[in-house]
Amino acid sequence: MGRMQIVYRSIKDILPYEKNPRINDEAVPVVKESIKEFGFRIPIVIDVNDVIVAGHTRVKAAKELGMEEVPCTIADDLTEEQIKAFRLIDNKSAEIATWDEELLQQELSEILDIDMSMFGFEEGETDFADEIEDNTYTMKTNIPQYEIAGECPTISEMLDKEKSRELIAEIEKAEGITEEERQFLKDAAGRHNVFNYRNIAEYYAHATPEMQRLMEKSALVIIDINNAIANGYASLFADVLDTMEDEEDA
Numbered sequence: 001m002g003r004m005q006i007v008y009r010s011i012k013d014i015l016p017y018e019k020n021p022r023i024n025d026e027a028v029p030v031v032k033e034s035i036k037e038f039g040f041r042i043p044i045v046i047d048v049n050d051v052i053v054a055g056h057t058r059v060k061a062a063k064e065l066g067m068e069e070v071p072c073t074i075a076d077d078l079t080e081e082q083i084k085a086f087r088l089i090d091n092k093s094a095e096i097a098t099w100d101e102e103l104l105q106q107e108l109s110e111i112l113d114i115d116m117s118m119f120g121f122e123e124g125e126t127d128f129a130d131e132i133e134d135n136t137y138t139m140k141t142n143i144p145q146y147e148i149a150g151e152c153p154t155i156s157e158m159l160d161k162e163k164s165r166e167l168i169a170e171i172e173k174a175e176g177i178t179e180e181e182r183q184f185l186k187d188a189a190g191r192h193n194v195f196n197y198r199n200i201a202e203y204y205a206h207a208t209p210e211m212q213r214l215m216e217k218s219a220l221v222i223i224d225i226n227n228a229i230a231n232g233y234a235s236l237f238a239d240v241l242d243t244m245e246d247e248e249d250a
Contacts, residue, residue: 006043008069011062014044015051022091024057031061033118043071045086053083054090117194152206153199163192195220 040062044055052059053075062070075083108116167189171182197220204212204221215221 004073006071006073009044009046009050009072010069011059011067013050014046014059014070014072015049016056016059017052017087020052020056021088022056024060027057028060028064030119031057032064035061035065037114037118040067040070043073045075045090046072047078047083048074048076053087150202153196153203158196158199158203160194160196163194164189167192 035058040058042055042058044059045053046055047053059070075086078086108121168186171185171189174182174185177185200215200220204215207215212221
């Protein structure tokens with residue numbers, strides 16, 4: 001196997017694979033932010049006819065950024081069957097990979113000057129991951145205890161809506177879309193809200209019982225793992241649950 005050669009192709013000449021089974025539109029904004037922050041670091045894999053083998057999302061992001069050319073590597077040593085297989089395996093491998101939550105949290109805590117929420121990492125999303133026992137055969141958990149540690153945060157300190165407000169303002173001014181489409185986009189803009197879970201936990205400790213109940217039901221905090229499962233925030237196969245219950249009764 002020879003060295004990989006990098007060539008630059010005009011983005012207009014690169015062709016998407018018409019039967020690409022991977023739906024990737026939701027990932028494009030994240031990839032755009034990555035390219036803007038770090039540059040175009042991963043080349044597109046194309047075949048001898050300039051059809052994309054791997055990198056559809058990066059090409060879409062590059063087009064939206066107005067790039068004229070991108071680095072590519074040509075898979076001219078692969079058969080047509082190998083290219084089809086590689087295309088599927090490249091996409092499938094991302095689904096198989098999982099996070100080591102403890103190491104992920106350590107890495108996130110050491111990134112101070114880059115807004116990781118732009119890349120899909122929400123603040124506090126793994127803060128309490130290490131509180132849950134890694135034990136396949138038990139339902140016992142170490143549930144985080146929310147105790148008053150300081151002043152009660154304000155609502156604005158728990159939720160940053162700046163990005164969603166900016167997006168809604170842009171949607172309101174947009175032309176060429178229907179009112180139904182406009183409303184859909186405005187509803188979807190809430191996905192850009194950023195929650196501060198440390199402040200949410202502190203607020204929960206100060207809150208009234210009714211507010212605490214509703215915060216739990218909204219999965220802003222999780223106090224009881226069984227209740228979380230019942231509300232659909234976690235799922236386990238019924239036969240696994242039955243096995244656990246049988247072991248507890250034994």
